[in-house]
Amino acid sequence: MTLEDEPLRSEGVQHATGEERRASTSRSRADEAAGPKPKGRSVADMPGSERKVQCCKEKYCIGTWNVRTMNLGKLEVVKNEMARINIDILGISELKWTGMGEFSSDDHHIYYCGQETRKRNGVALIVNKRVAKAVLGCNLKNDRMISIRIQGRPFNITVIQVYAPTTGAKETEIDQFYEDLQHLIEVTPKKDVLLIIGDWNAKVGNQEIKGTTGKFGLGDQNEAGQRLIEFCQENKLVITNTLFQQHKRRLYTWTSPDGQHRNQIDYILCSQRWRSSIQSAKTRPGADCGSDHQLLIAKFKLKLKKVGKTTGPVRYNLSQIPYEYTVEVTNRFKDLDLVDRVPEELWMEARNIVQEAATKTIPMKRKCKKAKWLSNEALQIAEERRQAKCEGDSERYRKLNADFQRTARRDKKAFLNEQCKQIEENNRMGRTRDLFKKIGDMKGTFRTKITIIKDKSGKDLTEAEDIKKRWQEYTEELYQKEMDASYTPGSMVADLEPDILESEVKWALESTANNKASGSDGIPAELFKI
Template structure:
């Protein structure tokens, strides 16, 4: 997802190795997206039925809906080729769950309809689909494939343009801390790098050059064995070189971290450690109900917390808890606590750093003691 879309994420749920769902906050209603990798036609029928059962449970948990959809409304009029047995099963599933195949809604050139080409380049099939509720069918502006897109797969890139308005989920913003000693160098570096293409720090120019060569092959179409073989060879080479570059980068960073640790440079140690461990995980405002289903709506989350607290305090053990009376806090204790606070630490909700508390002197200690 793009950085802007990621701000609207309410939660996600990896159901299985074939199904994953994500919930986005939007207007006028929230949006659920389900990514599915369906079994091929060569798989046993029991696996197919289990897959559709699991998918049906996923959709039902999100929002069950009654369907009065007809077959021609679910399919559209602009498909490619003829339906086989698996295609008929997919259409029946769409009718049952009030879904529409967006690929078949718009009249396109056949090149923008097929999304898979057989190894001998004799057959072009439409086997990947984007489904949407029939209620929101008019929100889909266009759905088509991009045969020339370099996506590192023998399938063609399938996209859909949908009208929707996402809302940013309000989360606690961590204060940004600057290294005053390096601010001038950082500013010049950011200005210089703002004109460069953003990429991972371990990706070398060799990988970029190989990706450019691979990108030039895909638009011409992989129509012969030579082009397909060259494309696969470049894809494997990019993966191999990228792994080598990342391994070299991590080894260099580990040596740097070890050097900071040995020399007791704690600030540089944690800064370098954060570079390889990643950014702080985004806190998702989701909870699970009693059956384990993920709740993303605010009113559902509030009801779940209400139910949890009622069960917690209605238990028999709650009557046995006794509240101990603690003595008042002494002024000397407040003074000792303020002096023991470490400098250069992230402030709390009041955004008051430790350095300011220490600079208040006796008056500040007295004021803090009166507050307690």
């Protein structure tokens, strides 16, 4: 990764003449006679730009894909393709989900944004677990654009996924799209590495425009393409998938239903300042999810900051607390010295007793993964469909696509029937908690966490540290009280509260509900009810 705007390397290879080869051979023999040289060069001998490249050895892959509706089973297919091609960040266009938020699915984290009620447009960003640890925050702008900010070194990375209006859209809708995108860029820190990916529904053509496009585009430029180029020039952006010479099948990103027309309308944009960090940009025709768009990827060299693992609270299996735990805690509590003890020290000792006894006698609660309803048969059909696409067998591809949709619907129905059987079993056995939890999972609306709040001025806060500070300010203002004018610091308080009675402690423990989250000490209330 370099800060300078370096020119791209030439695609060709220069061949030396006969005299140059003979001179080179004689020089190499002289060097061998002088003795072996150490391999490589010292960092001090390298130019500044090369030293910066040496520091960034981590390669990442970013992609964008118009999936034409993320319907039944398609998310699993897309995740499998990400794992197969080793994609770290994938932008999705035409998601057609309602609502907005984020959630985890296996080893991936999904940020998405759609319309409130209509299944139209929609964008998403899917990151693997390697990148998810470094995500600072997300900005769920609207159903046409979404962004995430990733912690990197030496600068952070902002990725924006867009889905532009089609050429047949109203002019006001197109203007609004570019206004919203411009605002999103303006709120992005200037030092960030900026990547804008997505379906632009525009053709920029194969004419080279210095600093904006290369000479390896596809087709002729249209009006939407001219608008995109002007936008790139205003914001100093370069369209990366026009910079590298590729076969045409690696350039076009959309194919018409009859297979007669192919266009390049999906692009990956990068700041001109960071153009040299892009190693390659091309489509992957072999990837398939049942869409008429091709997967577009780019490989770049940047360094993400490694974030250490966060240890969550210990989760005990509290369904049946063993008798050994009760005996050990009771005996150790009897040996506690309660005379002339500082309350904080006494609490620390009691807490350690409970934690040690629980770790020793109570088994840990196993984390149950969410059941996958899509069968291996459906995934196998999806793989066969991908192979048919690679072979160019359109007839077999259409048949397998219909088979996949039919199998996915069957699997979904079988999964729901199995869930209903479990609900009936919980009802028969009197497991009320499990019964209503299962009903809520099936019937209730899918709620995702939205990690965006506003500051006092109404500005959206997307980064975790800023959100944390804002919550701190809010709680301080909420609980701030005016001090009593009659109170002076250092004066004695006449009315002291009486000592806490043992009966009050027992009443407080008995009235505490079970199956609630533990506090900062990580001890659930059930462990004190012995």
